[in-house]
Amino acid sequence: MIPRSDRAKTANMELFEDSTPGSNAHEFTVSEISGAVKRVLEGEFGRVRVRGEIGRVSRPSSGHLYFDLKDDRSVIAAVTWKGQASKLSTRPEEGIEVIATGRLTTFPGQSKYQLIVDEIEPAGAGALMMMLEKRRKALAAAGLFDDARKRPLPYLPRVIGVVTSPSGAVIRDILHRLRDRFPTRVLIWPVAVQGEGCAPQVSAAIRGFNALTPDGPIPRPDLIIVARGGGSLEDLWGFNEESVVRAAAESTIPLISAVGHETDTTLIDFASDRRAPTPTAAAEIAVPVRAELAARLSENAARMIRASQTRQQRQRQRLTDLARALGRPQALTDPARQRFDLFAERLEPALRGFVRTRRERLNALPLSLSVLRASLRNRRERLDDQSRRLPLCALRNQTRQRERLVSLAERLVRARGRTLADALRGIARDRERTQLLARRMDAAASRLLPPRRERLERIDRLRQTLGYKETLRRGFAVVHGPTSLITSATEAAQTPRFDIEFADGRMTARPDNAPQKPARKAAGPKDQKSLF
Incomplete structure (x- = not known):
């Protein structure tokens, strides 16, 4: 501690030494000024609602959202952290007018203030329509609404998948209309049809139906109906989200959109393969009327029978007409029968002449005994020649087999050497592993035996303490x-x-030996001694 008199002297010296003007003002550090501004700003504007147009939207890989809120004269920097960005009911898009709710604070690193936004809502129906039109143009430019992408609807789907709320009147109307027209199997994927969870649930349902396998436990639908009753623009906004539109465009299963009433239009209507004015109309588009099909089938069957009978009658009449022009069948076969009889009479003399000619040619051949002996001699010479060549062939074959056996033996020796080397290496590895395990086992034994031995000794001491021998040492018998x-x-x-x-x-x-009367109470030590 510095004495008061010394402090006064020091202060007087500082006053005389520093004579610059304004030297008695307090000097703030940069952090102090920044913290003071932050406290004043957050104290005056704790939580505010700001209306403005969104500009310069940035979505870095960190997951945070950075954008500007501006009007015709000023700009406020805004940020939404990663944890809150996924919960926003309206995604920030450049050019739309919104009302942002959050708190004002400062960013000391750049000497600026910013709005931490945790909720965004469109600034009226005009802003929603502007956002809707801008999104429609962007998705149309991406080719999601092209007619070439649209698939034809199946004439008679066996399974229909319905994406809607399970508790509303929409699903009852669809089921009732399908039951009246053509009963078929229906798979319902329950979703929220409005609110924050609408868009992710609807897109997940469309992709889930497309992910089903045709032969799986749950059948894959042949047609998908996305349905919802009427409502305001805000109620139907979930079906205008980009995720829902892309899921509808990417669906390989034909899709019917039945969102709202006939006057309501959402972006999923442009991406779907067919738009229905109402959910009931979607059911009517999905399946034909069974009674009409049965009547048409009966009518077509009757027409087919009549056409078949008419054709048969025409063919029979034509055959009859052609048969009149052919004449008698016997007149066509009589010349052929006559030619057959003529050739049959000439066949026997021709066969006899052919046999006679062949016999004369055979008798004219010089088949003498000398010719036969010469032929036999040639055959014997060929046989002797082959007999002489047979040992040489056998020797060559034996040589080749021996060479093959030697080659196989050499390969077998090399293979046996490799096998033995592999076995020796395996034995060495196993020996090293066994030695390692032995060392670990010895280490474990040396680590575990002392506490086990000590515990056993404690138990043995406890046994000796509780045994009757210790009781005998205290004077008992x-x-x-x-x-x-x-x-x-x-x-x-x-x-x-x-x-x-x-x-x-x-x-x-x-x-x-003397009889003794038993005592009523336990005898003491002196009485016990008198018994012996």
Whole structure:
């Protein structure tokens, strides 16, 4: 501590040494000024609602949202943190007018103030329509509304998937209309049809139906109906979200949109394969009338029968007309029969002449005994030649087989060497592993045995402490009869001989032969001695 007089002297010296004007003003640090401004700003504007147009939207990889709120004269920087960005009911898009709710604060790193936004809502129906039109143009430019992408609807779907709320009147109207027209199997995917969860649930339902396999436990729908009753623009806004539109455009299953009444239009209507004015109309578009199909089928069957009968009659009449022009069948076959009889008469002499000619040619051949012997001699010479060549062929074959066996033997030796080397390496690895396990086991034994031995010794000491030997050392004795322990004086008097065990040994005793009256209470040490 500096004495008061010394502090006064020091202050006077500072006053005389520093004579610059304004030297008595307090000097703030940059952090102090920044903190003071932050406290004033957050104290005056704790939570505010700001109306303005969104500009310069930035979505970095961190997940935060950075954008500007501006009017015709000023701009306020705004930021929505990653955790809150996914909960926004309206995604910020450049050029739309919104009402942002949040708190004002400062960013000391850049000496500026900003609005931390946790909720965004469109500034009236005009802003919603502007946002809707801008989004429609962007999605149309991406080709999501092209007619070439639209698929034809199945004439008679076996399974229909309906994406709607399970508790509303829409699903009852659809089921009732399908039951009246053509009963078919319906799969309902329950979703929220308005609010924040509408868009993600509807897009997930469309993608979920497309992800089903045709032969899976849950059948894959042949047609999807996305339905909702009428409502305001805000109520139907979930069906204007980009995620829902892209899911509808990417669907490989034909999709009917039945959102709102006939005058309501959402962006999913442009991306769907067919738009229905109402959910009931969607059911009518999905399936035909069964009674009309049955009547048409009956009519077509009757027409087919009449056409078949008419065709048969025409063919029969034409055959009859052609048969008149052919004449008698016998007139066509008589010339052929006559030619057959003529050739049959000439066949036998021709066969006999052919046999006679062949026999004469055979007799004219010089088949003498010398010719046969020469042929036999040639065949024998060929056989002898082949017999001489046979040992050489056998020798060559044997040589080739021997060379093949030698090659196989060499390969077998090399393979056996490789196998033995692999086995030796495996044995070495196993030996090293066994030695490692042995060392670990020895280490574990040396680590575990001392506490186990100590515990065993404690248990043994406890056994000795609780055993009757310790009781004998405190002055007690155990009386052993011939077959069991003796625990009463009456039993001892009736036993001719028994042993008494003390702490330092045993001795034999006999009771007094004189009859004794049993005592009513346990005898003391002196009374027990008088029994022997």
